[in-house]
Amino acid sequence: MATIYDIAKAVGVTQTTVANALAGKGNVSEATRQRILKCVQELGYRPNEIARSLAQGKTFTLALILPRISTPFYPEMAEAVEHTAMQHDYQLLLCNTHDDAALGRRYLERLISRWVDGLIVMGASLPLDDIAAQIERGLPVVLCDWQENESPDGIPHVSVDFRQAGVLAAQHLIALGHRQLAVIVDEPMQILRYEGFGAIAQEAGIILPPDYVRQGYSTIESGYTATKTLLTLSPRPTAIFATTDWMALGAMQAVLEVGLRVPGDISIVGLDDIMVSAHISPALTTVAIPKEQLATAAMEILLSQIAGQNDASASVVIPPHLIVRQSTAPVSITG
Amino acid sequence: MATIYDIAKAVGVTQTTVANALAGKGNVSEATRQRILKCVQELGYRPNEIARSLAQGKTFTLALILPRISTPFYPEMAEAVEHTAMQHDYQLLLCNTHDDAALGRRYLERLISRWVDGLIVMGASLPLDDIAAQIERGLPVVLCDWQENESPDGIPHVSVDFRQAGVLAAQHLIALGHRQLAVIVDEPMQILRYEGFGAIAQEAGIILPPDYVRQGYSTIESGYTATKTLLTLSPRPTAIFATTDWMALGAMQAVLEVGLRVPGDISIVGLDDIMVSAHISPALTTVAIPKEQLATAAMEILLSQIAGQNDASASVVIPPHLIVRQSTAPVSITG
């Protein structure tokens, strides 16, 4: 691999001149610049980013930390983040914590050793304390789509108004006449989604008994299992709000499997708007998270942090919106 | 950030001793080792991987290059690859080419500058020439789940026997009595899947007219669109083989949308076995790709390449297997 010194020697100048020529700064005569460029071509020279990183203390690498890349929603977010990162000439280190705090911490240590320029932490992939500790040390961090049960005070974050997401889901179902409501929620992480939903239900005079609020684990299987239980309840719920689309798909599977209809017998609302939701039958009504917006907002904040603008906590909250598809309908009269 | 020199000074020894103590090699007395370890704790010292990389010419970073992380199948593969990489203390750089050769090439240049230790290239995310050029330069590369239209002779790769995958799909449908077959395939990349399918059809005396073989683009929308066209054909196909599950989901949407039943009127077979396929209604019959196996095999080959074992082309081909679910059934008598 050719080094800057190699081409300096070949051209008959010093490293400094080559560096200046390539960086486009300093004063280099057009003549020598051309000779240098030509030589760079011929020797196939590529600057060594590692050396550059060491010299500059900057790696142009960002870490994308998320709970589980195989869970839909995250790959869609990852694509959006990667896209904007690329536009800013940053590379992304993929850190999949598998919902394991210990693994997440291990990743974090490595990332620090690697001198990544910043962290994008999604979901609940890392304990807040560990993150705060890194911020303390001066590492730029932005939380993206953060879990709702811990308040990231003082930590820059971009997120969705999850409480409002729950509100939208509830308003929609109640407007359709549903009063036997059920919820599947991955608590405590997604508590706000549930709170928003519950608040509107209460306003409408609807009680959500504990049995009708099931614990989910953000997997499709957990949505399925929770729903199987919900279906044994009497009176049977006429509508189910699952706090992620992925769980909602499991819920739908469970309902259809026992021979009930969606939305004929049971309406289902999800949250996220993952790609597949629009293409299943019946297509899933859901509260959409604007993923591109989240990603670009997160990147902007992170980059300004890196640039040294210490907007202590320049956070952004993006409103979600309801997308009505075929999985919800007015409550049936016979229901 | 504390350096190795800082703790050397603090403890009252030299860098070498500290390095030896931390690396566990060389001879360091237990006493000083303890003092060093203590000091490391206190100062919160973390070795600088960048400096280490520069000194060793090794970055412990691998690049995962894929066409589109948001397309299901890739995140599932990515998780498997990331998992095995982590086990071997490698970090993964996520490179999403968006099916854009120019972008892919740009990524490649950066990766070279970054001195990544190796490349895992999935799907058809990079021109074979560019890859070959890097191998020429000595960069370890392994193709994983490579496209089928170009033969990666001499390049290490792990893949699935895609021809056999097509065979399994055809055999299954034909055994169910289907003779009006249709295919949706992302050619030329996935040509083998189609060839395997076509060969079995031909053996059974079934002709696949050009109209019944539609071009897909690995998106759910393209599966949908292609199917809409297929449904206008006369005679109408009684079975559709989509060469990826993702396209199969689009096909299913199209069939159900016009009021036909799956599998009552039309059977559908996919390929990949992405997670969601087992949970939709009807659950998708598909030819499964063993993703964990692919990932671990790819990593093994890559690591042995990195270790210098130049098994010119130690490639692996893994057999796929059929998973019969609810989207296929015997051809209806009235059909």
Next chain:
DNA sequence: CTGAAAGCGCTAACAT
């Protein structure tokens, strides 16, 4: 406009 020299934080021979 170009050159010399120091330094980023670590590894790795080679000495002592």
Next chain:
DNA sequence: ATGTTAGCGCTTTCAG
């Protein structure tokens, strides 16, 4: 068992 000394390939003052 510990110290000395060169690099790795680049950036970055400071001189000429």
